[in-house]
Amino acid sequence: MSITTAFVGIAVLFVMLALRVPVALAMIAVSFGGVAAMLGIEPAIGIIANTPFSFVANWTLSAVPMFLLMGFIAYHSGMTTGLFEAAKAVLRRIPGALPISAIFACSGFASVCGSSLATAATMGRIAIPEMVRAGYAPSFAAGAIAAGGTLGALIPPSILMIVYGVFAETSVLRVFLGGIAMGLLTALSYCIVVLITCWLRPDIAPPRPTQGNVLPMGQALVKVWPVLALMAMVFGGLFSGLFTTTEAGAIGAGGAILIAALTRTLTLTVMRDALTETLLTSASLFIIGVGAAMFTRFLGLTGMSSYIASFVSNADFGFLHLMLIVVVIYLILGMFMEPFGAMLITLPVLLPVFRAEGIDLVWFGVLLVKLLEIGMITPPVGMNCFVIRGVAGKYVTTGQIFRGVTPFIAADLVVVALVILFPAIVMFLPALL
Amino acid sequence: MPPAIRHLQSGLLALLTAIGGLAVLALLVHVSVDVALRSLRGTPIPATYEIVTHYYMVGLAFLPLAWVERQGGMVRIDVVHGMLPPRVQAVSDRMVTVISAVIYAVLAWVTLRTALTNSANGSFILTNGVRVVTWPAYWLPPVGLALAALVTTLRAIWPEPAADDMEPAA
Amino acid sequence: QDRTLRAAPGTPPGHPSNGVMYQNFLGYLAESSDGRLGATILGPEVASLGQMKDALQSQIVEIGNLLPLYYPAELPFMALAGELSLIPGNPHAAGAAMTEFIVTCEPCQDELRRFNLVYLGSGTSDVYEILSTRPVRTAEDLRGMRLRTGGAPWARLAEHFGATPAQISVNDTFEAMSQGVIDGSIASVADLQSFRLIELVTHVTELPLGLYQATSNFTVSSATWGSLSQEDKEALAEAANLANADMTQRWGYDMPTEAIEAAEGAGIEFVEADASLIQAVEEFAATERETAIRLAQENFGIDDASDHVARFLSLLEKWEGIVDGLEPAEIAARLQDEVWSQVDFATYGG
Ligand code: NA
Numbered sequence A: 001m002s003i004t005t006a007f008v009g010i011a012v013l014f015v016m017l018a019l020r021v022p023v024a025l026a027m028i029a030v031s032f033g034g035v036a037a038m039l040g041i042e043p044a045i046g047i048i049a050n051t052p053f054s055f056v057a058n059w060t061l062s063a064v065p066m067f068l069l070m071g072f073i074a075y076h077s078g079m080t081t082g083l084f085e086a087a088k089a090v091l092r093r094i095p096g097a098l099p100i101s102a103i104f105a106c107s108g109f110a111s112v113c114g115s116s117l118a119t120a121a122t123m124g125r126i127a128i129p130e131m132v133r134a135g136y137a138p139s140f141a142a143g144a145i146a147a148g149g150t151l152g153a154l155i156p157p158s159i160l161m162i163v164y165g166v167f168a169e170t171s172v173l174r175v176f177l178g179g180i181a182m183g184l185l186t187a188l189s190y191c192i193v194v195l196i197t198c199w200l201r202p203d204i205a206p207p208r209p210t211q212g213n214v215l216p217m218g219q220a221l222v223k224v225w226p227v228l229a230l231m232a233m234v235f236g237g238l239f240s241g242l243f244t245t246t247e248a249g250a251i252g253a254g255g256a257i258l259i260a261a262l263t264r265t266l267t268l269t270v271m272r273d274a275l276t277e278t279l280l281t282s283a284s285l286f287i288i289g290v291g292a293a294m295f296t297r298f299l300g301l302t303g304m305s306s307y308i309a310s311f312v313s314n315a316d317f318g319f320l321h322l323m324l325i326v327v328v329i330y331l332i333l334g335m336f337m338e339p340f341g342a343m344l345i346t347l348p349v350l351l352p353v354f355r356a357e358g359i360d361l362v363w364f365g366v367l368l369v370k371l372l373e374i375g376m377i378t379p380p381v382g383m384n385c386f387v388i389r390g391v392a393g394k395y396v397t398t399g400q401i402f403r404g405v406t407p408f409i410a411a412d413l414v415v416v417a418l419v420i421l422f423p424a425i426v427m428f429l430p431a432l433l
Numbered sequence B: 001m002p003p004a005i006r007h008l009q010s011g012l013l014a015l016l017t018a019i020g021g022l023a024v025l026a027l028l029v030h031v032s033v034d035v036a037l038r039s040l041r042g043t044p045i046p047a048t049y050e051i052v053t054h055y056y057m058v059g060l061a062f063l064p065l066a067w068v069e070r071q072g073g074m075v076r077i078d079v080v081h082g083m084l085p086p087r088v089q090a091v092s093d094r095m096v097t098v099i100s101a102v103i104y105a106v107l108a109w110v111t112l113r114t115a116l117t118n119s120a121n122g123s124f125i126l127t128n129g130v131r132v133v134t135w136p137a138y139w140l141p142p143v144g145l146a147l148a149a150l151v152t153t154l155r156a157i158w159p160e161p162a163a164d165d166m167e168p169a170a
Numbered sequence C: 001q002d003r004t005l006r007a008a009p010g011t012p013p014g015h016p017s018n019g020v021m022y023q024n025f026l027g028y029l030a031e032s033s034d035g036r037l038g039a040t041i042l043g044p045e046v047a048s049l050g051q052m053k054d055a056l057q058s059q060i061v062e063i064g065n066l067l068p069l070y071y072p073a074e075l076p077f078m079a080l081a082g083e084l085s086l087i088p089g090n091p092h093a094a095g096a097a098m099t100e101f102i103v104t105c106e107p108c109q110d111e112l113r114r115f116n117l118v119y120l121g122s123g124t125s126d127v128y129e130i131l132s133t134r135p136v137r138t139a140e141d142l143r144g145m146r147l148r149t150g151g152a153p154w155a156r157l158a159e160h161f162g163a164t165p166a167q168i169s170v171n172d173t174f175e176a177m178s179q180g181v182i183d184g185s186i187a188s189v190a191d192l193q194s195f196r197l198i199e200l201v202t203h204v205t206e207l208p209l210g211l212y213q214a215t216s217n218f219t220v221s222s223a224t225w226g227s228l229s230q231e232d233k234e235a236l237a238e239a240a241n242l243a244n245a246d247m248t249q250r251w252g253y254d255m256p257t258e259a260i261e262a263a264e265g266a267g268i269e270f271v272e273a274d275a276s277l278i279q280a281v282e283e284f285a286a287t288e289r290e291t292a293i294r295l296a297q298e299n300f301g302i303d304d305a306s307d308h309v310a311r312f313l314s315l316l317e318k319w320e321g322i323v324d325g326l327e328p329a330e331i332a333a334r335l336q337d338e339v340w341s342q343v344d345f346a347t348y349g350g
């Protein structure tokens, strides 16, 4: 039976992943072996011969390197400091002003950067030392930034959302629009966590307003212009019909280079670092995509996808029951896997189920990215926490970061529940399109 | 690894990265100019879509693969592996390197067949009447994959840790 | 069933070529083969339209919906027929003419043989129209418009009238139009429903803009074909022939009718083009014959292109005379008579 082949294939995949075979190569090998076992060698060669080219030669996917480059240029040219200064100037009088300012700055940076890790790394460098000096517990300060970093993938542009759009064959722009609401809701929930912590635990979060070293409001706002200009350029052009979502990546990357040049922060080192990081991230991501595309074709040939889809519809789980299963699956996967691997290994099975159940794939994409981003801050493998450890290692240990991020994970779960119970929260913007 | 081979390898990888970086920049400039010309003069650059997808994208995805391998940039899952005793880890790492080399080599060979067929046919596509030659693009995957196979083979022969622990951004 | 073929329409279940064409094909095949042959339908996650050639050649798919215009270098005669898309004709006649043309033309069969594919007929769209976000009445209205075009003939037409053709995948049309990147699309009115354009389009201008005819809905891989008995080959061709006529009926007539009804319900305005614009379009279409001949010589080195074009046009005229007033099943019966019953299945596709 072909279904047996599918299950054997999945088992072999897990063994290979456990042995530390690269995710992409494991999926490629299993697809090849599985198709060869079912249909013979010629079809198996066909699968691996043509998928690499046909997957990568994709117009929508071309936004990935461009949005990455835009984020890395913004990152290496230091466009973020101004955001943090401005937020502090505006919010200086409220309790928890510093972490809340940092979360605002993360949101601002997220609107020009498509990656969660880059957002966490940038803000971690700037905000954590300052929070620690102001008397915040290092674990809480680091937790706030690790969580705040996830906004990078929630607020558009978002590399995860682009790749999802390609696989789900749904509009990237609509997923982006849903991401705006999801990102803002997340930021709001993090601010509430900060306020509650200030109230309940003054020992780790001093409730007094910020003193000293805050720029005058006017001066601070002037420093925000590079990010604001970049944001206006990308989103203005997008919504006025000058260019498409895909083209917005190139315009944004070009704009970031231009603005960095105008602010005299563009050096050869900045260009070289941004380009190599873009290349490293894109190439490692695309090869996983190739593997996932082959794995999708393999599972399609086994009839596995339709088998599970009909299993789910016969089981008649009901929407909430089904979503509970999905949430648990991604929370578990997110503990161990990085988001692209987790997404691309599961979509081949889940998308047919959702299509059969009539679940809106734009809504699901937004929810999925949120679930994957929770995985970025959960132990034992929490990439955002690791990167914070990398940039603020002299203040915190990895264990302390995981402890500090716990209340923010709780807030994430509340947000997930809200979005499942009231899909309109994220769908009202895409519905306008 | 003998110094001569190491030297050759790093030179080759630097070259590949440079070409990949050029593909990224070319993508940026080409799409931006296309948008500008379309908006200002109503005359977009013909075949932008095909050139971006077939050349820049395929180039920047496959040419740097060997370098990504060398940097330890391939995404892996570390959970179980970290729990193994160091000697078992070393054996398993070497085995995984051999498996990786074989997979890259097979991929290089089959994509090479595709490249040869397309070259023999002189494949092109017509986009709104403009003829875009596509067969040379099919050579990019086999070249990138073969070099990745080569780099992993060298690592299987002379095991050593990745160049540095660069973090893949997500 | 003795043999279950892997069949791929290349499109998701809701699309006409999956829904009607392949589902009907399954029924016809069971009947024409007395239950010997069956098929499992594979979705686009296994073989999308872009992957169909490779999927067929490597036998991942055994019978699939191939769009020949993706491969002009390899299928020049198909490309030549595609260049003639603006020549006016009705959908059923164009589908039948296309089928007879490819089946009975030796160099066409040669190119398919070299490509390891076997052709079992075409189906066509309705006559294309302009679906736009502003009214098009006169040639002046077309000037400066940005229009999505699905192929070279429409791009030539757009350029001739001073519009800017945009090559955008049909799946991206909605997004491009919603952002104002394009002002309209030269397409089947059925796209209003198939691709949700009904939410964006405000005007539909009816003009004789040609139809999409260079299709090969049931393309069989040569290896699969060679493994079938002559009886089974005939059964396959018979089922494909019936399903092709259904597909043209659905895409060329029924879906447009439904789309027009829905469009009227949605308050979309149907614009009557000015007589001078219609005449200008017809005059342009008349020059397409020479253009196609020139391109076939320049791009594909087909030196006797004018003979083939003449033959295609005479077949189109012949079928215009036949299909009038006939039901799809009757048209399929005529094609069976005139074309498929003349084919020697001992040698066809071999
Ligand atoms: Na972002």
Ligand code: NA
Binding pocket: A334, A335, A336, A337, A374, A375, A376, A377, A378, A379, A380, A381, A382, A383
């Ligand atoms: Na995790």
